[in-house]
Amino acid sequence: MAFTDATRRGLLRAGASLPLSAALIRESRAQAGGTLTVALPTTPTSCDPVNPPDHDWMIVTQNIFENLVEYDIDGVLRPQLAKALPTVSEDGLTYAFELHEGIKFHNGQPLTSEDVKYSFEWMLDPANKAARGPTFNRLSHVEVDSPTKLRVILKEPFSPWLTMLTKFMGIWPKGSREQYGPDHFRRHPTGVGTGPGLFEEWKPNDYISFRRNPNYWQPGKPAWERLIIKQVPEDTSRVAYLLSSQADIISVPPPRDYARLKTRRGIQGNARATLGGWSFIALNNARPPFDDVNFRRAIAHAIDRKTINERIYHGMVETTAVPAPRSSWWFNPAADAVLDYNLDKARDYLKKSKYPNGASFELACASVPYLLDSRDAAIFLQSELAKIGVEVKIRLAEQSVLSPMLSRGELDALVANFMSPGDPTYMIMVYLTAGQFMSKSSSFTDARLDELMKLAFRENEQEPMKPHLHEMQMLLAEKSPFIWLGFFSAANLWRDRVKNFKVSTGQTVMVRDVSLG
């Protein structure tokens, strides 16, 4: 009914239909079984995988674009567009891939090695301003051997690059960047991916939607006909969307309500520790009082991580004192045991430090939380450290203000929850080695750590890499350049009709394998 037709009779008829409409809506929902709706709290800024939005909204890039390999839901590296994981040369500088045959882009064009070469070289060219370009700056170039065979050449050994592809990269058709321009990739990337979803529409401040890719190269996937990613910032509204069946899956449920909601009829829920979700306190080792290793150790022993994680984060953080999730293959329990909660030890270390009578520092914290709210944790830390005579002044500011301050080394300390691709070395490299974009946040350098990092970069298998990672954790426990509280969990709630859904250890909701009952 057009607005101009809104006669009195029409209005009365519409009014009379109101009580019936709820039933009609329920009916239409039951019939629209092919539409999967996911509600997320944050705001998308781009569909371009090289300028990705936050980890939640990578669901968009990951449904459109694919990579040679993928870091899957469980954090296992698997081949994606490539037939198998690459063959790596002895010197760790050459990665040889063979592509699946018959894969087509959304525009019908077949995928070839030339497209892979073009995509990587476009991303690596500084002129193209790919935000994640610096992450891959150890890559040199790509050599094409045949339409399905190629080699990626590195400048120096750097095995983690494979794990970063899923979050920060994609393969698009040769020439497409010039043909379509940046706005196409950013706003409406039709025809340029190989993924399970065909981009349909982006309605700002509302949703981004997809249609099923009928020619997707993995048979039978995806099982949904339409995918809608809705932007629902308010926690209560997001839960209401789920409970009233307007959303099938929600991300970042309110931690206080999560346990109660997941037992509600018709609702399921799960939380899994992420592989790259640091819950930590960044310390600037160049600024007093963190310029003294004994003072840092005192702080590390004075923090009751278990209580913070159980009582403040409601079990949404898996406790560890080292930069490795307890559930990961690279976790070193011996290193974790070094930093037990022990106030006597804390006082002993404090006495040995340059600040035997205590000290004070400013602890920054995000005023508007993104993944987990750290404000209560900051208050708890303040009271905990007061027990050993350390005064904490809390400073609240928006994360977008704090992040650049952290990167410039302008903060004493920051309690935060940061997400990364989930590789064992990425965050350590970025924050605790020299020459990285976050190096000044810690101002920490250690020759042995650098050496261990290089040794780990040379390895592509877990077993040979493990001793280096274990030693790294022991070194970081002993020197405590940062304080780790644990690894936060990715949590989702979903309705019963959602089948084959699993919470991703990479935080981003993955729906390629999901079907609707």
Add this chain to the structure above:
Amino acid sequence: MLVLILRRAGFSLFSLLVVSLILFALTRSIPDSPARIVLGDEATEEQIAQFEADHGLDRPVLVQYLAWLERLVLHGDLGRSFTTRLDMNAQVTETLPVTLELVCIGFVVALTISLVLGTLSALWRDSPVDYAARLLAVLGVSIPGFWPALVLVLALTVERDWFPPGGFVPLGEGLAEHLRSIALPCLCLSVFYMAVLTRMTRSSLLEVLGQDYMRTARAAGLSRPRVLLYGLRNALVPVVTIAGVSFGHMFGLALIIERVFNIGGMSRALLTAIQQRDYALVQAVVMMFTIIFVVANLIADLLNAWLNPRLAARAA
């Protein structure tokens, strides 16, 4: 009257200019660059500098302001969003009608109910009707705007399924669904202002009804409805002034209501723009709200001059 219109219009234009200048200065004084939001934490200093040069953010603030004002005044061009690169004119055209509809309906609901309640309350002073109206008014001004919204979402969408929990259904998709999608947001928007205007109508009408000229009118044998009509015309002057201001304030409350009900209107766009340091969008939205606020107050002034011709005469 013409003098009053010209004077008020001139003052409104001056207000807009001052607001635009303050707005520009405030948005540019926010620490750090929007480039950080767009390019991410890993962006190098060179990338940040390049972004700022590309978007003219490296120029002096006054130069940026003049260029923005020139585009706005001469070409009606609000520019492009830094983060999404969307054309702002298109975004305003898409989101403004949504917010405007919510606010206008909420305003009409608030005004209609408050005039009726306030009048009944004043006419039957200290009666059960008066007590009920006053109680409602006290509750309305005391409850924070988001609270009835959250309660209604829980009670009428999650538990009853009578209304959708959020979202805006355009009129083109059916009148019934459209009304269902805006009913709760409009109601929540109107509660506070309904209470304020009810109290104002009641107290103003009580004051007028006690005036000598009203007693004279009754003594002269004028009918009760006629007397009430005269009384209302005089009592409405402060109500219209408050209503004009309330209309503008409702856009502020719409920030919360659009967030709770997940409606993609202009208030929601403003909130997102603030979080993303999207100066261009913040400026565009705040300027639109300022224009609406100024126009609403201009209309209220002119309406008051019509209700009370002495105001126009004084201005002349």
